[in-house]
Amino acid sequence: MLSYICKRLALTLPTLVLVSIAVFLIIRLIPGDPALVLLGEGADGAALAGVRADLGLDRPLPVQFVSWLQHALRGDLGRSIVSGEPVAGLILQRFGLTAAVVLVAVTAATLIAAAAGLTAAWRRNSALDLAVVGTATVVLAIPSFWLGLVLLLLFGLKLGWLPFVGYIPFSESAVQALLFLVMPVVTLTITESGVLTRMMRSSSIDVLQLDYVTHARAKGLSERVVLTRHVFPNAFAPTLTLVGLTLGHLLGGIAVIETVFTLPGLGRLMVDSVLARDYPVVQGCLLFTAVVYVVVNLLVDLCYPLFDPRVTAR
């Protein structure tokens, strides 16, 4: 088990290095003077000179990369052109909200998918199965931003049950904050449960045909026990991988939800900074999200042996 952990950790390191190189290079791809790019058009000569010295623009690219990386590791991701605030601070401020919404939604979606997928596979080709698969397929086709708009239209505008514009932080009023988050979380839960349900159903069908399930039944165990103790852990493993990937892709995909419901999250920060050509923020967001994604997948990989101990052997 220990060697498995070490191996996984060792494999993430090169990925992180490549990721940081990629982020560093992306901004350098923008034509023109990097200092101007980073400070914006209106910067004065002294500031420009300062940045040039800081970045060491006269030194070779690898050296620049190293110094940029050193800054980043210390938490210094530069300053926003638009607001002047430190990028790192901006990101951390926004991340909490995004993380909360994503985590709650994905957890809920996973629970729904696990139950629905397993049950559908167990009663394969029945009316229930058809209903589950049909719903999941339709849900898969619905863009999350449209679903958000429709929910907002229905429950926010027409029925007035839930607030929908802007956001009140937790610190001010927990109840209000939660109300604001209901629709975004529900939207995301529905959208993500589609693909997770189908995956769970598919792997459950595969597992249900294996000998050890028949063996468990041959011991006289009840269906409930067979499903929960024998089928579920083995069927869930591939879905777990998908959950990790979903968490990752949502770090970006959340931008549309944040736009629909006007939430001050990380996704929206990225989009706004792209539109405003606020390159330090773009760079910072990119690096931060990629690192979080790599870490999340690492954690998922570390949980995998709980469901499929065979991975530790390879």
Add this chain to the structure above:
Amino acid sequence: MMGRVGHVGLNALVGIPLVGSLLVTIGIGLFWMPYDPIAIDLAHPLGSPGLHHWFGTDEFGRDVLSRSMLGSRISVLIALATVAVAITLGTALGLLAGYLRGWTDRLLMMMTDAVLAFPGILLALALIAVFGSSDGSIILALSTAYTPSVVRVVRATVLSIREREFIEASRSVGDSPLETIVHHILPNVLPPVVVLATSLFGWAMLSESALSFLGVGVPPPAPTWGNMLSQSRPYMDVASWLSIVPGLCIAGTLLGVNLLGDALRDWLDPRKT
């Protein structure tokens, strides 16, 4: 991988009409649209759906149906181009990685892992930040985001085929590596690739509409369903059809494409192992 739904007939039954209507709409749209999609008519803003305008008009009086038709063409073309690039590049790289193994494989895997470490939308956003917001840069951004998935799938298929005895048979008969790849590996890689292509098409359309919705995709006045949804937001309470119609189009198209993809996968699925 995405779950066998198993009802080839049912999937095709629903999928074909949906995709068919899309194709018909695009086809018609090449020659004729009820109104000029870009023409502004300030005399009739926000008109509700009715006889003259089946889907109503938007805040500038533009006919929503015509804009939807043009939008479908733009979205589909972008998605097709993305899929073409990603599939071609991804298959070539996947074949190399899977067949040659060794350092080529390791290098390619590290690179795909690095690209896959970025959430797709963010990667696209970053590339658009660099190259500006145009059809070309969207295609570039999306194909960069999707090529690694194709590489992964092709490589995995090659790895599993490689161990099959008929590959060894090919070698023992005297085939060169290239001959083995072309005569034996490629034909067996094509089915999963075709299925992946249909999924990719759906994802590409979805991503393009998301990007347009965010305002970083296809720039106005060219309509795509995504930016039409985005522009509908200020008028949601008075003109709700503006928020419903484009979304319905996206959902309908995606549903059709997904169902056809499922039907295709089940049809190609070896009852031949």
Add this chain to the structure above:
Amino acid sequence: MSASLATPLLRLTGVRIEAVGRARAGSAPLLEDLSFDVAPGEFVAVVGESGSGKTLAARSILNLLPEGVRRVGGRIELEGRDLTQLSGPEMRKVRGAQIGMVFQEPMVSLNPAMTIGRQLAEGLQLHRRLSGDEIRRQSLAMLERVRITDPSRCLSAFPHEFSGGMRQRIMLAAVLLLKPKLLIADEPTTALDTLSQREVLELMVELAHDGGAAVLLITHDLGLVARYTERAIVLEKGRLMEVGTTRQILTEPQNPYTQRLVASLPRGSAAGTAVPDSAQVVVQVRNACIGYPGRPGLWRAGTPTQVVHGVDLDVRSGEIVAIVGASGSGKTTLGRAILDLKPLTAGSIRFDGIELAQMTAAQRKQFRRAAQLVFQDPYSSLNPRLRVRDIVAATLRHADIDPAARAARVDAVLDEVGLASFGDRFPHQMSGGQRQRVAIARAVVSRPRLVVADEPVSALDMTIQQQVLALFRKLQAQYGFACLFITHDLAVVRQIAARVVVMSGGVVVEEGPVPAVFCDPRHEYTRELLAATPALEAAALVG
């Protein structure tokens, strides 16, 4: 131990199983009118080939039929009680406690996500009121009984840490812990190598005997039937063909199908004729050593493993030499090396006098045509996307013959293997035996001088095995190629080879003419192998 008047332990009467569902309605039943008895403590075999319905019969006893299959008629009585009338919960009480079942595939017969200890305890917890300590004590005792070393570590380990043979023994332990009255064993050793097979079966028989349990052995292997069972039931295509004591079935089969089955046992007359020493040596292997570089770790190269250590071998034109050994003995690797598909780390291999490693491009091209390989797995050795005709023609791709002549040759060879009208079919449209014939056609179409056959009949039913072996013999006599026949099954060797080479752990332990080695084996390992091949014994019984 016949119990003609006492109540039988198990009685099936008129059991009928059909496939249900829209696609299959109206097709022939999978099992029709099956009736037989099992007395308490008796060992009965249900014999049949694939498609005979024997597995379905076994599963129907416990009402564990797969999806899409249902029992639609008949009675199944356990000690007089009709199991078909039981409710769900009542049936569950019977499963495990009264009737236990052991499955075929050791790789998927145990839940990979649960420790062995928990899986052993599950049955006990359900059917008996025992404390945790008592369960542990009984589990450990049973594991020792099935000869697992270090039973306490085994309890907290996961299935993937054990080999196939060990997993089958653990499965036996789990099932027999509950002391069922009837043990149903569905091909329990088919997936194991010869020596493990023997171990597991002996163990099963011993434990069942101790517990007074009757055994219903589902198998296709007549040899096992001969050695271990008292009575046998023969099934073909869902119908009961014959019932009787094992001795009766083997020595005086009444039904034509049974007769065919018995005829497929290896006969005394050696099939391979020896060739004179003056015949030309086609392949000459001297001191061959082959190793694998080993899996590299993250930062360092892997440790190499030696698979073949200094093997000498001669194969003459026109003779069939069998290489016999368990998996891991190096026989497959040696076969690949002779075809220049694996490099040697030391030693030399000559083909027609030319050293393989020193062949020029032209010589190598010729070699590739002259030396062919027939693979084991009929399901993975043919490209599923090509038609039979193209698969066979691919061998001639590098030969200098024009397309018309090539097509003619392909047709001719397909005719020779009995597949004249199959040219346009795809592999998935053919049975295992037919696919192997395609593989053979592919090998002989280029008129090779050497054919290496790697376990070509292991995956086939016994009667089909017969057919394919007969085809091999016919073609070899016709074309006179040298043949290297790699197998783990001594019964097959008996039917095809003139000379046999026994390998174990990468070295040759014994070799010689087949009759000599079989009658008077000199090496310990050879003796073990012979003893572990029940089909030979059965054949002796039959005469």
